[in-house]
Amino acid sequence: MDTAIHESLCRRCGTCCRNKVLAGSPPRVFILATACQYLNPDDHTCLVYRDRHTVRPDCLDVFAALKQGLLPGDCPYVAAYAPPDYVPPIDAVAAAQETLE
Ligand code: SF4
Ligand code: SF4
Numbered sequence: 001m002d003t004a005i006h007e008s009l010c011r012r013c014g015t016c017c018r019n020k021v022l023a024g025s026p027p028r029v030f031i032l033a034t035a036c037q038y039l040n041p042d043d044h045t046c047l048v049y050r051d052r053h054t055v056r057p058d059c060l061d062v063f064a065a066l067k068q069g070l071l072p073g074d075c076p077y078v079a080a081y082a083p084p085d086y087v088p089p090i091d092a093v094a095a096a097q098e099t100l101e
Contacts, residue, residue, distance in 0.1 A: 009076040009077055009080060010076070010077075011076060012043065012044045012045065013044060013072075013074075013075075014035065014039055014044030015031060015072045015075070015091070016065060016070060016071055016072065016075065017035050017036045017038075017039040017044070017046065018031050018032055018033070018034065018035045018036075018039075019031075019032045019034045019035060019036070020032065020070060020089060028087075028089070028090055029068075029069055029070060029089035029090070030089060030090050030091075030092040031072065031089050031090065031091045031092060031093070032092055032093075033092070033093045036056065036059070038052065038055065038056060062077045062081070063081070066078070066081055066082055066086070069086070069087050069088065069089060070089060071088065071089075072088055072089060072091060073088035
């Protein structure tokens with residue numbers, strides 16, 4: 001896919017740049033409220049986008065993140081590229097809010 005078209009899929013929600021933890025049995029990935037220090041909280045862009053893989057070596061590209069089950073289920077890259085048995089991470093913030101309601 002053309003790079004511009006590929007990148008245009010991102011809707012800048014910033015969810016994939018939030019911190020994650022593996023927990024539970026069987027283990028699941030949980031997305032936490034805190035985020036990478038390089039995520040611009042105002043528009044959810046990356047402050048070091050061009051150098052992100054150098055500045056933060058554990059910053060994964062879309063396909064590596066998909067392979068590790070780190071992209072949220074509503075991410076357009078999941079719809080475009082994930083296998084049918086893809087197990088998305090759990091948004092701990094949304095899950096906690098649902099519990100309170
Ligand atoms: S979760 Fe998907 S749509 Fe949201 S910022 Fe990450 S790549 Fe973009
Ligand atoms: S370095 Fe990676 S994880 Fe951090 S804000 Fe930039 S794209 Fe997101």
